[in-house]
Amino acid sequence: NAGVTQTPKFQVLKTGQSMTLQCAQDMNHNSMYWYRQDPGMGLRLIYYSASEGTTDKGEVPNGYNVSRLNKREFSLRLESAAPSQTSVYFCATPGLGTGYGYTFGSGTRLTVV
Amino acid sequence: AQSVTQPDIHITVSEGASLELRCNYSYGATPYLFWYVQSPGQGLQLLLKYFSGDTLVQGIKGFEAEFKRSQSSFNLRKPSVHWSDAAEYFCAVGALNQAGTALIFGKGTTLSVSS
Secondary structure, eight states: OOSEEEEOSEEEEOTTOOEEEEEEEOSOOSOEEEEEEETTTEEEEEEEESSTTOOEEOSOOTTOEEEEOSSSBEEEEESSOOGGGOEEEEEEEEOSTTSSOEEEOOOEEEEEO | OOEEEOOOSEEEEETTSOEEEOOEEEOSSOOEEEEEEEOTTOOOEEEEEEOSSOSEEEOGGGOEEEEEGGGTEEEEEESSOOGGGOEEEEEEEEEEETTEEEEEEOOOEEEEEEO
């Protein structure tokens, strides 16, 4: 089925550890996005990629890096995790044009202790 | 700057009663507006969207929303709520950038349904 796949679904890190969240889409879309969701804050844009080879900062990029490996894959890396990065992370890709909304992955629930 | 306000953090309605969730936006041009629903532990599912044309849009699960430009609002409605509608609802506005449409989300409204 066409969609967005995120791995892992759950992760616990110790402060200072690093990890990479993976996202892959099989919808052949150019744009991909990373959001974080925190209680009472809605979803906030971390980074986005307009196309293969390009990335740009969103609203809350500090502490994160991204890589657009190819058209399908867009990874989010935490180099030195902090408790403030405890969150649920969603990858998303927009539909054709601007009227189709986004298709979201099922999310990665990250806890930093 | 673009923004979305959902004034109600939490709403409780009785099963079978009507529902209206409020959404106000701030945007300099014609907005692209969306409503998403999120069940606990799940991702986000698109309920409906406004792109252009008819200001009353129909979505899935019996939901509808009305775009009112004069009030900068895009309220979500359902005539008769079911227990399975209990979830968190997010309003979002599309802001054009070079990547296409970067969605800006409201902080969400949690809907509880009482029997």
